[in-house]
Amino acid sequence: MKTVIILIALLSLGARNVTPPNNSASVVFIPTTKDNQIKDTDKPGHLLVRPFRLDIAPPSSGVQFYRDGIIFLSHSKIEEKVPAGHISFGALKIYSTVIADSVPGDCIPFNIEGSVVFPSEATTFSSDYNIMYVSLIPEKSNSEKIFRADFTPSGWKISDEPINICVGNSIYSHPCLSADGTFMIFSSDMTGSTGGLDLFITRKEGDAWSKPKNLGKNINSSGNELFASLDSRNNLYFSSDGHPGVGGYDVFISTYNGEEWDKPQNLPDAINSRDDELAFTICREDNRTAFYTTRTGRSRTQLNLVTCPEEAFNISQRCLAMAQAPQAIKEPETQPATREVATRAPEIKNESITSDKNVAAAPAPESKKKAPSMNKSAQTNMVPEAKKDEIVYRVQILANTKPVGTQNITVAGKNYISFEYLYKGGYRTTIGEFSNLSEATRLQNTCRQNGYNQAFVVAFKNNVRSTDPSLFK
Template structure:
């Protein structure tokens, strides 16, 4: 090979190497710019866009601790715990973790209901950081979640047949059917889209309920009160025959902002000539805060709703107004700190038995919004309980509603898939525990009578519980609540007693305390 040819080949090789280096440098520069853009979105809390950019950068640097950790963090902060778990798992696969990653992974696993795995990684974290003050609380939380996740035989749940590929949310019993909101029933292609989830806005629909838990033939509802934004949920006042409808209330922002500010408001609708139409705005609506998610008591005397009005405990709180003598609603009252937290309480529902159900992110739960029940005592809600699994899941569970028997109803959840869209589920309470207890006494002398057999019969005469009076005459029997029972008392020495008892006003876990009086059997002497 001649000198000139060697020089040519050498120069060509240098050019080729320089081209590769330039392409690599350009590619690296582009990736670096992409990651920096993702970092900026992450820092400004635009986690959805940050995820999009980090995922674009990931294939070019699949071993990057920073990219994988940021993907886990961003997904965790928008409540997408399934994706957060996936990226944390990748972090452990590549073997590039720091001690705190064990704790973070443990908490993400816990939010996904994986208590055993969560406890395993928490123990590993404890081995690396013994004495960390977070550990005892985390262990307690794991045990709490473990108990909530125990499959409760108290409920049967099933997805409603009206669910679509979009969102169905919120239910209200009305006219042998249910009013609910949907993004996707019917042809809604021309509707405006929501930037946050790329779905049409929620419209109101009515579905017939030929049998409990069965919803069929959904049709558009109350077209005269339809807006261009989200409509629903709805509450029905059975006494006044009115609907309270939640909807968006766009208010023009200041000229400097050049955009709309959206609050929620309640409107009141009435039926005119067979059609639901606008009647009035709820008196507490304001351009400065939201008022939404109404629920009216069965006697029409109390309305519950949520608001972020000033003076609350944080986020959205639950309030109530009572009906005054003049028929107007009173000033609002906060239901108090036992129910309300520094986070959001939403979708209150006051059941016919007086229990208040609601969704919250502020109480301990399985993850996302859980459904809770508050029990009243002397007019105050002084205890709150998570209703547990299977009503609650690691996703958002909201809009709990019961029928007039407080034994069947519906709720909404986004547990089915990872796109955040909601579905309506039916629910049935299989067992509503109440206790029948009391003392058996002699009718004349009022002395206690031991050994009396107590039987509890249902409306068909079937035995659903029994007990025998003790030495002090007392008895106790746990039964499943039904509207009415018949108590039968039998004794060899006293006349039998049969008495019908109405249980409709009893709440779950309440006790009915009775005094049972028996007369001595008459002894006939034959001479």
């Protein structure tokens, strides 16, 4: 198969942050100290949410569960021995790692044929891990399509052509396969979409897939619905910037009733914040481990690990309980590395847990907002406070058909760490970050005088590329 590149469907869902692993480098856990010690709990009705330090490279926004661990996109620098004082970003690669209890896991390059780069959250696997579906931008195309890959003795082999439902110039992105493999949910702007990117469902019909069906206005909004994830009972998690929420992109959960999905419920500030919450993915094998990322307006991304300490319950039960009855979370005087999220006992029958993965990651300090306590009527009538738009200006200097990730770029003797985002099917490289247009314009002129003749200023509103003329006055 010729070289292909994946999408990350979404307006610059880039990431910068963190610390990496390898097959055999190690997932970096922050050493436990007196100040950052992880707090465990045996209190009923709790989820644990803690930072997970892992080097996720742009344009990826998350991880995906794979066999006994996860896969993630990172730089090959994690395999290099770099002298102190030197900077090396390396090439982009997919890595897999086993998550162990309080023990750094060894990481290995993901075994895939050919030269393929893709954000790991844009993959989904069959329950036996012999089939993978991944969204890629094929050569001679400007929009991502879903491809099937099969596991062979020599590694994963991706089909030359996308699956049969992918037609025309529409986007087909971030597939999520049900546990039994009978249907798949994905994001698309195909005919029938009500907003930007909607969630669609397609069902397995022999070796092909059925005509996609929009999940409807109950699920889709006038905005974007992305990063679908299903638990073992087909309860649906996804990120949306169109449904009422507390931030830009919030995580929502929708209960599967056996035929369709009920009205989505916003997860309270145990998960969601005034920033973007993206790529929530849950381990279907135990339903008690999940990851998601929080991205601030300035593109800093924090990977978070969610666990359910109670063996009698799972994450979906606790998330539904939180969505139905959020409670105040006490904010201590010092910020802990781990959030203990109290939830009311869910009015759901307990599910039997087939396995229990005790996943532990090192903590890192994080800020936390206090949720006000309120009665039911107050919750019903509550209108989320409007989030102030954050405007950031950058200077775009390059455009590529494939992601190049973060780079160290020198212009007129000054070093800049680049920021990459996806726009209209291309990966755009920018430098600088300014709160006003005049400073960005000065850097634009400097770039043009130093070989970047087509450099120009781009604006981002809440970290989404904006062409609003009023931003350039």
